[in-house]
Amino acid sequence: MENNVIVVTSGKGGVGKTTTTANIGTGLAKLGKKVCLIDTDIGLRNLDVVMGLENRIIYHLVDVIEGNCRMKQALIRDKRHPGLYLMPSAQTRDKTAVSPGQMVKVIEHIKDQFDYVILDCPAGIEQGFQNAIAGAQRAIVVTTPEVSAIRDADRIIGLLEMNGFSKMDLIINRLRPEMVRRGDMMSSEDVVDILGIPLLGVIPDDESVVVATNQGDPLVGGSTLAGTAYANVVGRIEGQDIPFLNFEKSISFFSRVTGIFHKQ
Amino acid sequence: MWFFLRRRRSCQVAKDRLKILLITDRVNCSPEMVELIKRDITKVISKYVKIDKENMEVQITAKKGTVRGGKAPVLYANVPILDLQKQERRFL
Numbered sequence: 001m002e003n004n005v006i007v008v009t010s011g012k013g014g015v016g017k018t019t020t021t022a023n024i025g026t027g028l029a030k031l032g033k034k035v036c037l038i039d040t041d042i043g044l045r046n047l048d049v050v051m052g053l054e055n056r057i058i059y060h061l062v063d064v065i066e067g068n069c070r071m072k073q074a075l076i077r078d079k080r081h082p083g084l085y086l087m088p089s090a091q092t093r094d095k096t097a098v099s100p101g102q103m104v105k106v107i108e109h110i111k112d113q114f115d116y117v118i119l120d121c122p123a124g125i126e127q128g129f130q131n132a133i134a135g136a137q138r139a140i141v142v143t144t145p146e147v148s149a150i151r152d153a154d155r156i157i158g159l160l161e162m163n164g165f166s167k168m169d170l171i172i173n174r175l176r177p178e179m180v181r182r183g184d185m186m187s188s189e190d191v192v193d194i195l196g197i198p199l200l201g202v203i204p205d206d207e208s209v210v211v212a213t214n215q216g217d218p219l220v221g222g223s224t225l226a227g228t229a230y231a232n233v234v235g236r237i238e239g240q241d242i243p244f245l246n247f248e249k250s251i252s253f254f255s256r257v258t259g260i261f262h263k264q
Numbered sequence: 265m266w267f268f269l270r271r272r273r274s275c276q277v278a279k280d281r282l283k284i285l286l287i288t289d290r291v292n293c294s295p296e297m298v299e300l301i302k303r304d305i306t307k308v309i310s311k312y313v314k315i316d317k318e319n320m321e322v323q324i325t326a327k328k329g330t331v332r333g334g335k336a337p338v339l340y341a342n343v344p345i346l347d348l349q350k351q352e353r354r355f356l
Contacts, residue, residue, distance in 0.1 A: 147282055151289065183275045190275070
């Protein structure tokens with residue numbers, strides 16, 4: 001299968017790479033796909049907690065690379081979703097423990113056993129980033145509608161282009177429709193216009209994301225707005241043509257009224 | 265009337281800042297550096313012809329091209345040369 005190794009990256013930290021990775025992975029598994037998530041943030045692993053699998057780690061990515069265990073032993077199977085596996089990162093090592101060449105080998109070894117391999121990339125553009133992108137063919141760039149995150153995303157897109165990526169898609173996270181409406185936040189159109197790569201999805205800023213992370217259960221596909229937005233992203237990755245959500249409807253009447261009196 | 269005098273929307277401010285920021289990031293050239301380039305260009309050209317320093321423009325802008333987002337950075341310099349003949353005629 002072509003393009004089945006996807007790296008989720010952003011440059012800036014804290015924009016939602018890990019949450020996005022967890023939701024896309026879970027969503028694809030819910031569609032019956034066999035998915036392997038790899039946390040490449042060595043020393044600062046997080047994907048395991050967001051997925052709610054932190055208590056089941058015995059071996060990790062660095063163990064596999066150093067030959068301390070077999071690949072299969074390090075892969076944690078998510079019991080809630082058949083077909084969903086997580087390769088956790090090491091918490092007590094640093095990024096120099098892995099080289100891009102070793103990452104490529106790991107991915108080459110497992111990619112044929114899965115429909116999708118999704119890599120959660122660390123923040124920054126140093127070795128951790130180089131490791132994460134080494135084995136991927138396709139990238140999902142996550143950003144928020146803020147000047148700093150967009151600037152970093154632009155830099156990341158430039159670096160991905162330099163590394164031969166031709167398929168890059170954008171996810172705009174934490175959009176606040178009310179702020180866009182009153183002209184105090186860039187709209188998804190503005191961001192796409194600036195970054196110039198195709199839009200894969202827009203995730204509204206939604207409290208339910210925090211709740212889902214607290215519980216260690218990604219909200220994709222649920223009844224919440226963010227859950228629907230993530231489900232749509234998953235559908236688009238699968239090649240479905242799904243229209244973008246219209247958040248205008250989600251702005252409450254109350255905030256529309258108070259918005260009129262909002263202090264300029 | 266105050267309604268029309270309200271501040272510029274912060275979204276527009278962000279977009280304007282980003283446009284300049286991303287172009288300068290891509291070419292690794294800050295607006296201050298452009299000022300230095302402008303000064304040097306003035307010096308060099310002034311050796312040969314008289315130029316209108318007041319109205320000259322030097323800036324890095326985005327030109328439609330093949331690059332992502334359809335825009336390639338270009339250094340744009342508009343250097344008006346003083347028409348000496350016209351000036352002389354004015355004195356006649």
